[in-house]
Amino acid sequence: xxxxxxxxxxxxxxxxxxxxxxxxxxxxxxxxxxxxxxxxxxxxxxxxxxxxxxxxxxxxxxxxxxxxxxxxxxxxxxxxxxxxxxxxxxxxxxxxxxxxxxxxxxxxxxxxxxxxxxxxxxxxxxxxxxxxxxxxxxxxxxxxxxxxxxxxxxxxxxxxxxxxxxxxxxxxxxxxxxxxxxxxxxxxxxxxxxxxxxxxxxxxxxxxxxxxxxxxxxxxxxxxxxxxxxxxxxxxxxxxxxxxxxxxxxxxxxxxxxxxxxxxxxxxxxxxxxxxxxxxxxxxxxxxxxxxxxxxxxxxxxxxxxxxxxxxxxxxxxxxxxxxxxxxxxxxxxxxxxxxxxxxxxxxxxxxxxxxxxxxxxxxxxxxxxxxxxxxxxxxxxxxxxxxxxxxxxxxxxxxxxxxxxxxxxxxxxxxxxxxxxxxxxxxxxxxxxxxxx
Amino acid sequence: xxxxxxxxxxxxxxxxxxxxxxxxxxxxxxxxxxxxxxxxxxxxxxxxxxxxxxxxxxxxxxxxxxxxxxxxxxxxxxxxxxxxxxxxxxxxxxxxxxxxxxxxxxxxxxxxxxxxxxxxxxxxxxxxxxxxxxxxxxxxxxxxxxxxxxxxxxxxxxxxxxxxxxxxxxxxxxxxxxxxxxxxxxxxxxxxxxxxxxxxxxxxxxxxxxxxxxxxxxxxxxxxxxxxxxxxxxxxxxxxxxxxxxxxxxxxxxxxxxxxxxxxxxxxxxxxxxxxxxxxxxxxxxxxxxxxxxxxxxxxxxxxxxxxxxxxxxxxxxxxxxxxxxxxxxxxxxxxxxxxxxxxxxxxxxxxxxxxxxxxxxxxxxxxxxxxxxxxxxxxxxxxxxxxxxxxxxxxxxxxxxxxxxxxxxxxxxxxxxxxxxxxxxxxxxxxxxxxxx
Ligand SMILES: Cc1cc2nc3c(=O)[nH]c(=O)nc-3n(C[C@H](O)[C@H](O)[C@H](O)COP(=O)(O)O)c2cc1C
Ligand SMILES: Cc1cc2nc3c(=O)[nH]c(=O)nc-3n(C[C@H](O)[C@H](O)[C@H](O)COP(=O)(O)O)c2cc1C
Numbered sequence: 001x002x003x004x005x006x007x008x009x010x011x012x013x014x015x016x017x018x019x020x021x022x023x024x025x026x027x028x029x030x031x032x033x034x035x036x037x038x039x040x041x042x043x044x045x046x047x048x049x050x051x052x053x054x055x056x057x058x059x060x061x062x063x064x065x066x067x068x069x070x071x072x073x074x075x076x077x078x079x080x081x082x083x084x085x086x087x088x089x090x091x092x093x094x095x096x097x098x099x100x101x102x103x104x105x106x107x108x109x110x111x112x113x114x115x116x117x118x119x120x121x122x123x124x125x126x127x128x129x130x131x132x133x134x135x136x137x138x139x140x141x142x143x144x145x146x147x148x149x150x151x152x153x154x155x156x157x158x159x160x161x162x163x164x165x166x167x168x169x170x171x172x173x174x175x176x177x178x179x180x181x182x183x184x185x186x187x188x189x190x191x192x193x194x195x196x197x198x199x200x201x202x203x204x205x206x207x208x209x210x211x212x213x214x215x216x217x218x219x220x221x222x223x224x225x226x227x228x229x230x231x232x233x234x235x236x237x238x239x240x241x242x243x244x245x246x247x248x249x250x251x252x253x254x255x256x257x258x259x260x261x262x263x264x265x266x267x268x269x270x271x272x273x274x275x276x277x278x279x280x281x282x283x284x285x286x287x288x289x290x291x292x293x294x295x296x297x298x299x300x301x302x303x304x305x306x307x308x309x310x311x312x313x314x315x316x317x318x319x320x321x322x323x324x325x326x327x328x329x330x331x332x333x334x335x336x337x338x339x340x341x342x343x344x345x346x347x348x349x350x351x352x353x354x355x356x357x358x359x360x361x362x363x364x365x366x367x368x369x370x371x372x373x374x375x376x377x378x379x380x381x382x383x384x385x386x387x388x389x390x391x392x393x394x395x396x397x398x399x400x401x402x403x404x405x406x407x408x409x410x411x412x413x414x415x416x417x418x419x420x421x422x423x424x425x426x427x428x429x430x431x432x433x434x435x436x437x438x
Numbered sequence: 439x440x441x442x443x444x445x446x447x448x449x450x451x452x453x454x455x456x457x458x459x460x461x462x463x464x465x466x467x468x469x470x471x472x473x474x475x476x477x478x479x480x481x482x483x484x485x486x487x488x489x490x491x492x493x494x495x496x497x498x499x500x501x502x503x504x505x506x507x508x509x510x511x512x513x514x515x516x517x518x519x520x521x522x523x524x525x526x527x528x529x530x531x532x533x534x535x536x537x538x539x540x541x542x543x544x545x546x547x548x549x550x551x552x553x554x555x556x557x558x559x560x561x562x563x564x565x566x567x568x569x570x571x572x573x574x575x576x577x578x579x580x581x582x583x584x585x586x587x588x589x590x591x592x593x594x595x596x597x598x599x600x601x602x603x604x605x606x607x608x609x610x611x612x613x614x615x616x617x618x619x620x621x622x623x624x625x626x627x628x629x630x631x632x633x634x635x636x637x638x639x640x641x642x643x644x645x646x647x648x649x650x651x652x653x654x655x656x657x658x659x660x661x662x663x664x665x666x667x668x669x670x671x672x673x674x675x676x677x678x679x680x681x682x683x684x685x686x687x688x689x690x691x692x693x694x695x696x697x698x699x700x701x702x703x704x705x706x707x708x709x710x711x712x713x714x715x716x717x718x719x720x721x722x723x724x725x726x727x728x729x730x731x732x733x734x735x736x737x738x739x740x741x742x743x744x745x746x747x748x749x750x751x752x753x754x755x756x757x758x759x760x761x762x763x764x765x766x767x768x769x770x771x772x773x774x775x776x777x778x779x780x781x782x783x784x785x786x787x788x789x790x791x792x793x794x795x796x797x798x799x800x801x802x803x804x805x806x807x808x809x810x811x812x813x814x815x816x817x818x819x820x821x822x823x824x825x826x827x828x829x830x831x832x833x834x835x836x837x838x839x840x841x842x843x844x845x846x847x848x849x850x851x852x853x854x855x856x857x858x859x860x861x862x863x864x865x866x867x868x869x870x871x872x873x874x875x876x
Contacts, residue, residue: 177505
């Protein structure tokens with residue numbers, strides 16, 4: 001990756017955009033979120049910009065339906081349809097190891113990989129909220145260690161299932177065997193969390209194994225990523241946080257006996273692109289202005305797991321417990337602590353910061369100034385690429401594709417056409433041999 | 439349904455066709471089973487014939503991979519893609535209540551219903567084989583009563599989840615609420631098999647609820663169908679069996695307090711269409727001739743759950759235990775008993791009978807003679823329509839669409855164009871109000 005090292009770009013598609021007030025804009029696509037052609041158009045835009053992949057997050061509870069759209073279409077079904085509206089771009093689907101069985105996950109991802117001709121990716125998550133657990137027969141989320149222990153076993157079994165058919169198992173010998181039973185082997189997994197006999201019902205996927213993404217922020221999350229992830233979604237509020245995370249997770253990858261250069265780390269990136277700095281800032285201000293403060297305070301309460309509905313908007317943010325004493329999802333919380341530490345914001349300023357992407361890196365400016373900052377992150381050990389989180393859709397994605405991508409291409413930082421047909425190919429990852437270590 | 443009563447037709451798509459030797463034909467599509475465009479073409483053919491729906495079965499174990507293709511693509515992902523290659527035809531997906539949770543099933547089916555604009559159907563099955571159970575953490579299949587008890591609770595919860603959002607819950611009031619929380623209600627289900635809080639993450643599907651299909655042969659299976667099914671897939675070897683099943687299941691629907699005329703009963707139908715009777719018989723003989731007997735005996739062993747690999751091919755079929763003493767799936771077994779009773783076949787003759795569709799009704803002949811028999815079944819209380827099981831694909835589906843459908847249309851038995859946009863519409867089913875009884 002070091003000689004002609006290039007950026008990797010994913011488009012994280014969510015609702016009417018990542019800004020929580022995006023749907024309130026007069027021309028927002030808020031009525032179209034159940035219309036698959038909306039998502040197909042976004043995927044085609046990202047493909048026009050030669051992105052490595054589009055990415056769908058997922059959750060199993062509605063959250064607060066009043067304040068804005070959260071989920072609508074289920075990702076596996078949506079991405080299967082979107083596979084047919086696109087030709088080259090990767091399709092990364094979130095599946096929770098806490099709520100699925102490995103057989104379902106392996107089978108659906110393998111099927112998506114066949115349907116898309118080798119473009120499937122899997123964002124392995126362990127889920128976050130008790131409300132999700134209560135939709136699948138659990139009282140509450142299992143503790144983090146337990147979730148990640150289950151996730152690790154889940155990933156292992158899934159990979160064994162993908163490997164259960166040899167690449168050449170299907171013979172189609174019309175006078176003899178359809179498939180060679182000697183090349184289709186059971187899994188016979190008897191582990192702590194799962195019992196799975198195998199083999200899979202789906203022959204080996206075109207990519208061998210769909211590409212594994214992970215986005216763990218905690219120690220156990222980073223370790224899972226270090227051992228298995230082939231690309232990593234990160235949260236980094238600023239360059240310092242980006243470098244810290246990057247160095248830490250690459251060191252963990254090395255410690256796990258894997259090649260850190262082969263695993264792209266992609267922080268989330270919220271961009272407002274204008275023809276002038278001023279125009280870009282005005283775009284951001286316009287959508288920030290649509291933000292109802294009560295709703296934002298409710299969202300903040302979820303992030304920090306305490307009620308802040310009574311906080312005074314123009315006072316400084318009250319002191320929060322340190323990271324070690326926080327039981328919820330750590331990534332976002334760490335970012336909030338960092339924003340407070342760096343910016344000493346008022347409550348109102350913090351809400352504005354969090355409204356789009358909840359504390360991911362935000363770049364506001366011209367195509368050139370944004371490309372400068374992207375290049376700087378890329379060259380100074382903070383990112384191998386970015387997980388673009390357009391604050392408003394479809395326009396912020398269009399703006400990035402039409403104005404920032406050409407600037408990145410001019411600098412030799414990004415492909416000017418696809419050179420591969422699979423998601424593995426876009427990421428420069430080899431096709432894993434059957435039975436290769438995870 | 440009685441004044442202008444018309445046939446309903448589903449196309450049951452499977453592998454290279456339902457005949458177990460279909461893939462052995464020189465021009466078979468056996469190499470294309472992982473290629474979604476193959477399935478899209480079949481769906482478009484069925485849509486050209488104005489079929490109510492295409493239907494995908496599903497199982498969670500490979501079976502004998504040597505003897506022929508069994509499964510390849512996973513149905514939810516495949517049908518989501520196929521939704522985009524078609525405009526009007528229904529998409530019926532099999533989901534097992536034994537291996538999924540109701541939240542997953544409700545969510546994916548709701549999503550497919552949105553993606554397809556109201557064309558999703560669900561074939562509720564409880565699965566059959568221990569090898570399937572062992573892929574999802576069970577030692578063996580639960581007993582039938584237990585499976586159907588779980589299935590019933592599963593269906594109830596699923597319907598509650600579809601109803602958790604009112605039809606008008608999504609407001610998109612840009613200055614106010616995205617959705618009205620008062621119109622999105624939790625489910626709070628605490629049952630014997632499932633605990634599900636709800637609400638669903640997907641707003642109410644276009645059809646209100648995807649259409650429920652069922653194909654139970656046993657008493658508990660028929661009772662589940664009688665209470666919940668909106669259309670029924672049946673197995674009927676001959677007109678007598680068809681009438682018996684039809685009368686029995688319609689009586690059960692009445693006993694369950696529902697309108698039997700509203701629930702279409704669709705026996706499986708294998709057709710060989712020729713321009714002469716002789717040509718049709720020759721088509722059948724050609725594919726029968728490709729059948730390896732050892733493989734057919736192995737399949738028979740599965741159906742009757744005893745080893746018949748040593749049976750002499752040209753001797754009469756040995757006596758089999760009566761239905762009451764058979765522990766496996768009853769429908770197919772009952773059919774085998776009936777074939778033996780009616781035809782007194784040799785083992786070889788029985789194998790030929792079972793090779794396509796395993797004992798479903800088979801019609802071999804000209805478009806007119808097949809239409810005669812279809813009409814006879816339809817008018818004499820044996821069928822409201824058929825679940826077409828083309829023995830060979832794509833040709834047997836083409837033949838039916840191009841030659842039998844026009845003949846049925848000439849007789850006023852089948853639509854000459856779609857009159858509705860949803861699967862419910864094709865089946866003449868009303869859109870269920872939120873909270874309506876199942
Ligand atoms: C870009 C990105 C996308 C994520 N998508 C999901 C998601 O779709 N579903 C989910 O449950 N968690 C998601 N997460 C959360 C992570 O999987 C993880 O739980 C979080 O980073 C906290 O880390 P921890 O679990 O190690 O504490 C996402 C995180 C990031 C950074
Ligand atoms: C047309 C048809 C399609 C079926 N498809 C499936 C299927 O995809 N998966 C499955 O497990 N069972 C399937 N079955 C089996 C039935 O769900 C049911 O188990 C079978 O008819 C035996 O009935 P019983 O379970 O009541 O004994 C199908 C049956 C028929 C007639």
